[in-house]
């Protein structure tokens with residue numbers, strides 16, 4: 049007998065789908081297969097009201113691949129495999145407050161992350177997701193053809209290795225992001241990738257970690273990258289997810305970007321994040 053009867057309901061926006069009818073404490077291979085397909089199709093999937101202990105959060109992640117232990121994030125006490133995404137009432141800076149996709153600086157980028165809301169502010173703290181399939185599909189045939197021949201250089205150095213530039217940045221990193229000397233990753237990936245699950249083409253550059261096109265200077269790359277970023281962030285490619293305690297967003301880094309809004313000063317927001325290993329990305 050099936051433990052779960054899953055329903056995949058598109059978000060109604062430009063990215064993502066809600067998955068209903070599943071208790072992630074009792075995940076099985078069949079349900080994980082449905083979730084994997086939905087992730088490949090929609091780039092991010094959302095779950096509500098999941099009362100899930102850290103052990104079950106890890107067990108769930110392992111249905112999708114090995115756990116990637118983040119080099120830079122503080123971890124949850126007693127759970128080194130779970131990264132903590134925390135903002136306290138007296139902190140001003142947040143983590144992930146700009147468009148990015150995680151781990152594009154790695155040779156084999158992580159597949160995605162499973163972010164679980166433990167404590168949410170009364171208002172705000174939403175996360176916006178953007179769809180990298182439609183970001184690509186919406187371009188002209190001429191530009192698509194140009195992008196297909198390009199690779200881009202990605203790095204962690206300027207984000208996690210850089211010294212804080214202001215007291216606000218220093219305060220916002222303290223106790224949350226560390227290990228700066230480990231920020232030594234650079235990687236070159238195709239600008240348009242074939243998604244490992246869906247087989248669809250997706251744009252694979254992002255404002256957080258992409259430096260320039262391979263063989264182009266940063267100055268030469270900037271205008272085209274900025275055009276691609278502006279197009280990708282258009283509202284029709286996005287969906288804004290409102291969190292509640294027990295909500296989960298499971299995103300696929302190869303098919304989406306995300307942006308954590310920082311509009312809830314004076315309140316705590318506490319999330320647990322597990323990142324799942326990926327496979328090499330290719331054309």
Ligand code: SIN
Nearest residue numbers: 133143144175308319
């Ligand atoms: C992140 O970028 O991993 C954090 C996303 C969020 O807190 O909503």
